[in-house]
Amino acid sequence: MIHHHLSDEMILAYAAGSLSAGQAMVVACHLDICPACAARVAEAEVIGGALIADVEETAVSDDLFNQILVDVDEAQSFPEPERTGASASGDLSSSSYLDGRYVPRLLANMIGDDFAAVRWRTVGPGIRQFVLPVPSSEGEKVRLLKLSPGFVTPDHSHHGSELTLVLKGSFSDDTGRYRVGDIQDAEEDMHHQPMADTEEDCICLVCTDAPLEFKGVITRLLQPIIGI
Amino acid sequence: MTAGQLSAMLVALGEHHDRGAFRQLFDHFAPRLKSFYLKAGTNPQMAEELVQETFTQIWRKAHLYRPDKAAASTWIFTIARNQRIDRLRSEKSFVYKDEDFFASKLVSDEEQTTEVHRNELVERVSKAMALLPSNQAEIVSMAFYDEATHAEIAQKLSLPLGTVKSRMRLAFGRLRNILSEVEA
Ligand SMILES: [Zn+2]
Numbered sequence: 001m002i003h004h005h006l007s008d009e010m011i012l013a014y015a016a017g018s019l020s021a022g023q024a025m026v027v028a029c030h031l032d033i034c035p036a037c038a039a040r041v042a043e044a045e046v047i048g049g050a051l052i053a054d055v056e057e058t059a060v061s062d063d064l065f066n067q068i069l070v071d072v073d074e075a076q077s078f079p080e081p082e083r084t085g086a087s088a089s090g091d092l093s094s095s096s097y098l099d100g101r102y103v104p105r106l107l108a109n110m111i112g113d114d115f116a117a118v119r120w121r122t123v124g125p126g127i128r129q130f131v132l133p134v135p136s137s138e139g140e141k142v143r144l145l146k147l148s149p150g151f152v153t154p155d156h157s158h159h160g161s162e163l164t165l166v167l168k169g170s171f172s173d174d175t176g177r178y179r180v181g182d183i184q185d186a187e188e189d190m191h192h193q194p195m196a197d198t199e200e201d202c203i204c205l206v207c208t209d210a211p212l213e214f215k216g217v218i219t220r221l222l223q224p225i226i227g228i
Numbered sequence: 229m230t231a232g233q234l235s236a237m238l239v240a241l242g243e244h245h246d247r248g249a250f251r252q253l254f255d256h257f258a259p260r261l262k263s264f265y266l267k268a269g270t271n272p273q274m275a276e277e278l279v280q281e282t283f284t285q286i287w288r289k290a291h292l293y294r295p296d297k298a299a300a301s302t303w304i305f306t307i308a309r310n311q312r313i314d315r316l317r318s319e320k321s322f323v324y325k326d327e328d329f330f331a332s333k334l335v336s337d338e339e340q341t342t343e344v345h346r347n348e349l350v351e352r353v354s355k356a357m358a359l360l361p362s363n364q365a366e367i368v369s370m371a372f373y374d375e376a377t378h379a380e381i382a383q384k385l386s387l388p389l390g391t392v393k394s395r396m397r398l399a400f401g402r403l404r405n406i407l408s409e410v411e412a
Contacts, residue, residue: 008404009396013378016371017309021320028323042298043407044400048309049302050354051372053231057259058266061276065254068280069247072287106323135319187390209379 004182006030006037010163015044022134022142022207026163029104029205030183100200101168102180107132107205111144115168115203118144126151140209147171147196147204155193162186162208164194169202171195229256231347234300242290253300254283261308267373268312282311295343299350317375352406364399367392 006014006027013019014027031038103113110132111118120128126148134142144167147153163185170179173192178184186192196202234256237249258279265275285307293303310324357365370376370384378396382389 007393007397008400009378009393012368012396012400013371016368016375017313017317017324018371018375018377019320020377021317021323024320024323040404042302043404045306046299046302046350046353046407047357047368047400047403048305048372049299050350050357051369052257052260052264052305052308053301053350054354054357055260055263055267058262058272058275060258060262060279064258064276064280065251068254068283068287071280071284075284075288109322137319 002034002036002181004176004178004184005034006040006183007185008040010185011037011040012044012047015041015048020137020140020207020209022137022140023161023163023209025106025134025142026165026183026205026207029106030165030181032104032106033102033181100180101203103167104165104205107167110134115144115146120144120146127153137209140207142205142207145204145206147194147202149196149199149201151202152195153193162206165205167203167205169196169198169200171202171204172197231299231301231350232344235295235343235347238286238290238293238300238303239295241287242293245287245290250283250287253286257301257304258283261304264308264373265312268316268375270316278308278311278315281315282308285311296346299346301350302346312375349407352409353403356402356406360399360402364395364402367395368399371396 010019010023010027014024014031017024019027031041101115103115111130118130120130123129128146130144130146132142132144147169149169163183164178165183166178166180168180170177170182171194172178173194175184175192177197178194229252234253237246237253240246240249241253261279261282262272262275265278266272270278282304286304289307293300298306310321313324314321357368360368366385367381370381376384378389378392381387382392385392
C-alpha cells in the first residue's frame with residue numbers, strides 16, 4: 001500500500017515532458033507501481049491534448065502527407081508494436097515487486113533485478129551508494145542509496161530538490177514513514193533527517209538537483225567525503 | 229471536427245489502416261502539431277520532419293488506441309510529446325519511449341469512464357483553460373510547449389520556485405475539479 005504520492009505539480013510537469021531526465025526517471029519508477037498516480041498523469045495529459053486542440057494552425061507543405069504515406073508503406077514490412085497488456089500490470093503482485101523490494105523496469109534495464117549484485121561504494125559509515133549512468137542535467141545526480149538499519153542521515157537542508165523513491169525497507173523523518181513504493185519530494189528549504197527505521201537495509205532511488213548542505217559542523221566536514 | 233469524430237477516425241485507422249481517416253486526422257492535427265513543434269524552438273523544416281515522424285508513429289500505433297481511455301487529442305499529444313523528447317531532448321527519451329505503457333495499465337482499472345466522457349472532458353478542459361488566470365495559463369503553457377522545468381520557469385519569470393509550483397497546482401486542481409464533475 002502506497003501512502004506517499006506525487007504532488008500535483010510533479011504530475012503536471014511529468015505529463016508536459018518538462019521534468020529533468022533524472023526526476024522523470026524517479027517519477028516514472030513510482031508510476032510503474034502506483035496506478036493512482038498513473039491515472040493522474042493521464043488526467044494531466046488531457047491538458048496537453050487540449051493545448052494541441054486549441055493551438056493556432058501553421059500550414060504544412062503540400063507534399064507532406066504523401067511523404068508520410070511513402071514512409072508508412074515502407075514501415076509496413078516491419079512488425080507493429082504489441083500491446084504490453086498484462087506484463088505491464090501495475091499492482092504490487094507483479095514480478096518486479098518481490099520479497100519486500102521493488103525493482104522498477106527502468107532501473108532493471110540498468111542494473112538488473114538484484115540489489116546484491118550492485119557495485120555499492122561506501123561513502124561513510126552506514127551509507128553506501130551507486131551512481132546511476134543516467135544522462136542528467138547539470139548539478140543533477142541520480143543514485144541508489146543504501147542505508148544500514150538505524151542509520152540516521154546527517155541533518156541537512158537543501159539548495160535544490162531531492163526526490164526519493166523507496167525500493168526496499170523504509171525510512172522515517174519529521175514528515176512521516178516511507179515504505180516501498182512511497183515517494184518523497186523534499187523541497188528547497190526543507191530540513192530533514194531521514195532514518196532507516198527497521199532491521200533491514202533501506203534502499204532508495206534518489207535524484208538530487210543540487211549538492212545537499214549539511215547542518216552540523218562535523219557533518220559539514222564529512223560532506224566532501226560523503227559527496228552528497 | 230468534433231472530438232467524437234476524431235476518436236472514431238483513430239479507431240478506423242487502428243482497425244484497418246483506413247487511409248481516408250488517416251488523411252482527415254492529418255488535415256486536422258498536422259497544422260497544429262507543426263505549431264506545437266515550432267513552439268519548442270525548432271525551425272520550420274525540423275517541425276515538419278517531426279510532424280512526419282509523429283504521423284508515422286500514429287499509423288503504426290493506432291491499434292493501441294482505446295477511445296474509452298483517452299480522447300484522440302490526448303493520445304496524439306502523448307505521441308507528439310514523446311517524439312519531441314526523442315528528437316530534441318534525447319537524454320530523457322529512455323523514460324518516455326513507451327507511451328502505450330500507462331494506457332495499457334489503465335485498461336485494467338475498474339474505472340468506468342466512457343468514450344463520451346473522455347471527449348466531453350477535453351472540450352470542458354479546453355474551455356476551462358481559456359478561463360485560467362493568465363499567470364497560471366502562462367506557466368502551464370511554458371511547461372507543455374517550451375518544456376521548461378519548474379526551476380527554468382521560476383528563473384525566466386523571476387518568481388520564487390514555490391510560486392511556480394503553487395500556480396501549477398492551482399491550474400491542475402481546476403482541471404481535476406472539472407474531471408470529477410464529468411465523471412460524477
Ligand atoms: Zn502515487
